Amino acid sequence: MKSELGHIVKEDYINRFIEIDNHGYVWKDKVYDQLCNEFRVVNLSSEILLQDYLQHFKHSCVAFPSMISMLDKLKRNNLRLGIITNGYGQFQMDNINSLRMKTYFATILVSEWEKMRKPDPRLFLRALDRLNVAPHESIFIGDHPENDVKAAKEVGMIGIWKKSIYWKSADTDFVIDELDEIPAIIEKLNSKSFA
Incomplete structure (x- = not known):
């Protein structure tokens, strides 16, 4: 996936993801559709990005302190x-x-x-x-x-x-x-x- 997303500035992508995501209240299929359009991702579908998210997000969960x-x-x-x-x-x-x-x-x-x-x-x-x-x-x-x-x-x-x-x-x-x-x-x- 790095090659397909390599033209995107990581911070811009992350910031836009958070903005579109609306604090978790927009489901990620819509988020990835919009990101692919805005950042002109052509060799990678929003469905593949969504499946990657579904498979790997659990490894990035962080609990509140205490x-x-x-x-x-x-x-x-x-x-x-x-x-x-x-x-x-x-x-x-x-x-x-x-x-x-x-x-x-x-x-x-x-x-x-x-x-x-x-x-x-x-x-x-x-x-x-x-x-x-x-x-x-x-x-x-x-x-x-x-x-x-x-x-x-x-x-x-x-x-x-x-x-x-x-x-x-x-x-x-x-x-x-x-x-x-x-x-x-x-x-x-x-x-x-x-x-």
Whole structure:
């Protein structure tokens, strides 16, 4: 692939990929179609680039700092944990496995397999049902103000927004910079018995 993409300045390609990708909210087939057109890639199809992405992205996943230690702490406190993620099923599971997260979660809902996407409230309610917990006894942590935090709050969950450089603010119950702040928030909530 290097020869087919060799005429492109790497930084320009990366920056444009990120821009078209819209923080992960545009599926990569559209991203690669546009990149191939804009950068005049002729001997390599967008389908081949997409397959390369699907096959190799899992090797480039990087966890947030303190993610595993935070999950360890929550699991030791006997909290039932779940994931709701938009995307293609096997692709998302490959990434979750790559980050060594799967064993921490009692349920994982991926939009392709569930036939609905965040912010659909049914997806949040389905996760709560699988975890056998009430919305007011549950916390949702996410980095997207609308698809994560607002959607969770609309079904009655407590929202924690992980600050992101892509959005300025969120209507939420708590705001964190780092994941290691979560256990202290849960302790505070537990002391109030989720009143």
